[in-house]
Amino acid sequence: MESTILRIEQFSAFFGATGVLKDIKLSIPDKRITAIMGPSGCGKTTLIRCINRMHELNPDATVSGRMFLDGEDIYATDPIIVRRQIGMVFQKPNPFPTMSIYENVIAGYQLNGIYLSKDEKNKIVTESLRKAALWDEVKESLHRRGTFLSGGQQQRLCIARALAMQPDVLLLDEPTSALDPKATSHIEELLVQLKDTVTIILVTHNMAQAARVSDYTAFLYLGELIEFGPSGRMFTAPKEKRTEEYLTGKFG
Numbered sequence: 001m002e003s004t005i006l007r008i009e010q011f012s013a014f015f016g017a018t019g020v021l022k023d024i025k026l027s028i029p030d031k032r033i034t035a036i037m038g039p040s041g042c043g044k045t046t047l048i049r050c051i052n053r054m055h056e057l058n059p060d061a062t063v064s065g066r067m068f069l070d071g072e073d074i075y076a077t078d079p080i081i082v083r084r085q086i087g088m089v090f091q092k093p094n095p096f097p098t099m100s101i102y103e104n105v106i107a108g109y110q111l112n113g114i115y116l117s118k119d120e121k122n123k124i125v126t127e128s129l130r131k132a133a134l135w136d137e138v139k140e141s142l143h144r145r146g147t148f149l150s151g152g153q154q155q156r157l158c159i160a161r162a163l164a165m166q167p168d169v170l171l172l173d174e175p176t177s178a179l180d181p182k183a184t185s186h187i188e189e190l191l192v193q194l195k196d197t198v199t200i201i202l203v204t205h206n207m208a209q210a211a212r213v214s215d216y217t218a219f220l221y222l223g224e225l226i227e228f229g230p231s232g233r234m235f236t237a238p239k240e241k242r243t244e245e246y247l248t249g250k251f252g
Helices: 044-051 079-085 101-105 107-111 118-131 151-164 181-194 207-213 231-236 241-247
Strands: 004-015 018-029 033-037 061-069 086-089 169-173 199-203 216-221 224-230
Touching (some): 004 199, 018 216, 018 224, 044 061, 079 086, 101 151, 151 169, 207 231, 216 231, 216 241, 224 231, 224 241, 231 241
Parallel strands (some): 169 199
Antiparallel strands (some): 004 061
16 A cells, blocks of 8 residues: 555635635655646646645635645645745746856755755755756756756756755646657656655646656546546546546547
8 A cells, every 4th residue: 555645635725716626635645656637727736836835825815625744734834844845846947047057956945044064065966966867967067057058957957956955745837848858758757766755746738748657647627636546547447437538638
């Protein structure tokens, strides 16, 4: 039996009076890749923004229900601590434009006011870039701006920046949708390697990608969780009619 790292119970999310997520119940397995799939506007991004408490940065946003990370109530924990434990990588690569590659990797520590010695900084930068499969490509240019890198390299730099904080969970919101096929393939290979050390939740509209890299898949439709299970079964023998219709292109 897989161990659960993240438990979501009867969770709903709203923007003003509009419900975006309805009564989500989901257990995310530890050290696995879980893909969250569904048509545009079904609540995928809102769900992961709720997991690391970014949803509430919108003044109209409210939630009900509970989420637990390793048994700790996420919504009873300081959101700054939650965001250290649960890292996030966005759709469009967003290295901090005024910072070097080196500074980008340790930016989380500086933003949180955490002091590091020079040796600690060097170690974190090296290890994080290695984990993100970027070290060999940038080790000679650590003090150049991150924005000089290609799109795929910038996205791996953003992954390194998230990994530098040693999160328990890494959220990725369509991380390859702005990348070419070769860069996409690099990121997919990287995610499969990373799941040995971190739990990954991947929002994707790309069914082939979900089938290639994920261990489990959740299908969301109009804010509801329609089906969740091992990806192999979901893609070959879905239990729910709406899942099957989505996978065969009848809507979405």
